[in-house]
Amino acid sequence: xxxxxxxxxxxxxxxxxxxxxxxxxxxxxxxxxxxxxxxxxxxxxxxxxxxxxxxxxxxxxxxxxxxxxxxxxxxxxxxxxxxxxxxxxxxxxxxxxxxxxxxxxxxxxxxxxxxxxxxxxxxxxxxxxxxxxxxxxxxxxxxxxxxxxxxxxxxxxxxxxxxxxxxxxxxxxxxxxxxxxxxxxxxxxxxxxxxxxxxxxxxxxxxxxxxxxxxxxxxxxxxxxxxxxxxxxxxxxxxxxxxxx
Amino acid sequence: xxxxxxxxxxxxxxxxxxxxxxxxxxxxxxxxxxxxxxxxxxxxxxxxxxxxxxxxxxxxxxxxxxxxxxxxxxxxxxxxxxxxxxxxxxxxxxxxxxxxxxxxxxxxxxxxxxxxxxxxxxxxxxxxxxxxxxxxxxxxxxxxxxxxxxxxxxxxxxxxxxxxxxxxxxxxxxxxxxxxxxxxxxxxxxxxxxxxxxxxxxxxxxxxxxxxxxxxxxxxxxxxxxxxxxxxxxxxxxxxxxxxxxxxxxxxxxxxxxxxxxxxxxxxxxxxxxxxxxxxxxxxxxxxxxxxxxxxxxxxxxxxxxxxxxxxxxxxxxxxxxxx
Numbered sequence: 001x002x003x004x005x006x007x008x009x010x011x012x013x014x015x016x017x018x019x020x021x022x023x024x025x026x027x028x029x030x031x032x033x034x035x036x037x038x039x040x041x042x043x044x045x046x047x048x049x050x051x052x053x054x055x056x057x058x059x060x061x062x063x064x065x066x067x068x069x070x071x072x073x074x075x076x077x078x079x080x081x082x083x084x085x086x087x088x089x090x091x092x093x094x095x096x097x098x099x100x101x102x103x104x105x106x107x108x109x110x111x112x113x114x115x116x117x118x119x120x121x122x123x124x125x126x127x128x129x130x131x132x133x134x135x136x137x138x139x140x141x142x143x144x145x146x147x148x149x150x151x152x153x154x155x156x157x158x159x160x161x162x163x164x165x166x167x168x169x170x171x172x173x174x175x176x177x178x179x180x181x182x183x184x185x186x187x188x189x190x191x192x193x194x195x196x197x198x199x200x201x202x203x204x205x206x207x208x209x210x211x212x213x214x215x216x217x218x219x220x221x222x223x224x225x226x227x228x229x230x231x232x233x234x235x236x237x238x239x240x241x242x243x244x245x
Numbered sequence: 246x247x248x249x250x251x252x253x254x255x256x257x258x259x260x261x262x263x264x265x266x267x268x269x270x271x272x273x274x275x276x277x278x279x280x281x282x283x284x285x286x287x288x289x290x291x292x293x294x295x296x297x298x299x300x301x302x303x304x305x306x307x308x309x310x311x312x313x314x315x316x317x318x319x320x321x322x323x324x325x326x327x328x329x330x331x332x333x334x335x336x337x338x339x340x341x342x343x344x345x346x347x348x349x350x351x352x353x354x355x356x357x358x359x360x361x362x363x364x365x366x367x368x369x370x371x372x373x374x375x376x377x378x379x380x381x382x383x384x385x386x387x388x389x390x391x392x393x394x395x396x397x398x399x400x401x402x403x404x405x406x407x408x409x410x411x412x413x414x415x416x417x418x419x420x421x422x423x424x425x426x427x428x429x430x431x432x433x434x435x436x437x438x439x440x441x442x443x444x445x446x447x448x449x450x451x452x453x454x455x456x457x458x459x460x461x462x463x464x465x466x467x468x469x470x471x472x473x474x475x476x477x478x479x480x481x482x483x484x485x486x487x488x489x490x491x492x493x494x495x496x497x498x499x500x501x502x503x504x505x506x507x508x509x510x511x512x513x514x515x516x517x518x519x520x521x522x523x524x525x526x527x528x529x530x531x532x533x534x535x536x537x538x539x540x541x542x543x544x545x546x547x548x549x550x551x552x553x554x555x556x557x558x559x560x561x562x563x564x565x566x567x568x569x
Binding site: 011013014017019037038041092093096118119120121122123124125126127128130131132136137138139140142155156157158159160161162163164165166167175176177207208209210211212213214215216217220223224225226227228231232233234235236237238239242244245 | 546551566
């Protein structure tokens with residue numbers, strides 16, 4: 001089984017988000033970039049499936065050279081090889097186009113990724129890749145097993161979950177608790193250095209959206225504390241002052 | 246040119262988030278001098294759809310193929326794409342729900358359109374420029390995004406727009422069919438397992454959520470009873486789900502469910518940044534924690550420093566005393 005895992009490079013969760021004074025760009029100075037947490041679930045599950053059924057795991061990232069430390073981290077965790085499409089990922093369709101092209105070229109049975117990235121929160125790429133390839137997408141999946149040419153999945157729905165059987169090839173977006181992310185060990189880190197990381201050119205530059213501006217939400221005015229002994233007053237404030245009850 | 250609103254239904258009723266989408270769609274239609282039509286899919290009676298006229302919808306196309314009673318992305322996308330083609334729709338409005346998010350991206354590719362998810366504002370339209378504001382960086386910022394294709398698809402964040410109601414408005418309901426084949430149902434669910442209580446967490450206007458400060462699962466009745474008294478849905482923090490006090494589908498936070506209710510009450514939750522990412526677009530946040538230094542207080546509008554087992558019973562009593 002050939003599995004493609006798409007990873008994106010995102011600011012660490014605890015990053016304080018700031019923008020340039022004109023609001024046009026995100027300030028990356030001093031920001032630590034990590035593998036998108038949702039993509040880590042996809043990566044770990046892909047490696048588990050390879051360990052159980054054989055095959056290979058290829059990691060794909062659409063990004064410029066500064067994403068390579070995180071691609072190496074994915075190789076250290078257990079992916080076999082990697083592709084970096086040398087392009088700044090500014091739009092979901094732009095990224096999906098690259099993934100669909102290289103997914104088709106590589107003849108993958110399963111294409112896995114996180115349900116969304118924690119920076120742009122687009123929740124778009126999996127569906128776009130599925131539609132571009134003309135194959136089904138299951139999103140967001142909390143469980144994934146493969147038996148021959150059929151995948152069995154659990155998909156989260158509002159107020160419950162569904163059990164789905166779907167034919168391969170298939171695009172799946174991952175969400176907790178699909179797998180417990182792994183930390184690379186020393187042996188993994190050493191072998192990752194020698195694993196192939198192919199840098200390829202983008203196959204089109206067709207974007208459908210353009211970010212005009214970023215803005216931070218207004219600062220909170222501060223918490224209004226109610227003494228614990230008169231806790232019941234809170235309910236009255238929520239009704240009469242905040243008007244949310 | 247027209248505006249098409251995708252309506253989601255549950256238990257035969259139109260979801261609240263779809264009423265928001267309908268109001269949003271009607272306003273976009275008014276701003277662009279056109280009309281708003283809706284497409285509804287699945288298990289719903291025509292009667293439940295006629296009242297969408299109160300949100301400014303003139304016509305509803307209903308595809309009630311029984312195979313669509315469960316959500317199957319590829320089939321839903323075909324129905325909506327056909328409706329959009331028939332109506333010559335240039336703007337398509339969805340809810341930013343699990344369903345909306347799963348179909349929006351496929352629809353965008355099928356129609357060659359631009360997609361914006363997590364949208365929190367009406368579009369700014371200036372000549373040919375069409376820009377919407379959306380939440381990014383897990384709720385820590387906004388971005389204004391221009392949709393540059395002719396067709397624009399917008400998934401509206403829950404609770405981000407008001408439901409406008411004009412009493413007496415009536416929409417006409419027309420049967421609609423997209424001639425689906427069995428191949429469109431390749432990923433149809435084999436089984437559906439309902440897990441939550443009466444109120445859907447993602448649709449709830451009030452959410453009561455518990456963390457490790459509850460001390461143990463034996464105290465969970467405090468969360469449930471407060472939720473019941475307030476007509477709220479219940480949720481939990483990640484550590485609580487990880488230790489197995491509560492199931493993972495109740496976990497609110499960055500890797501769990503994102504909620505944006507009118508009121509979020511966090512009990513015994515310290516407010517790790519991952520938790521904030523799931524709740525910080527709530528309109529009002531209340532934090533109850535015995536540690537006055539808990540970071541969650543910085544994000545809160547109201548707070549009580551105290552032990553959950555002492556504070557929550559007082560809240561339940563006060564909530565019960567409210568005249569509904």
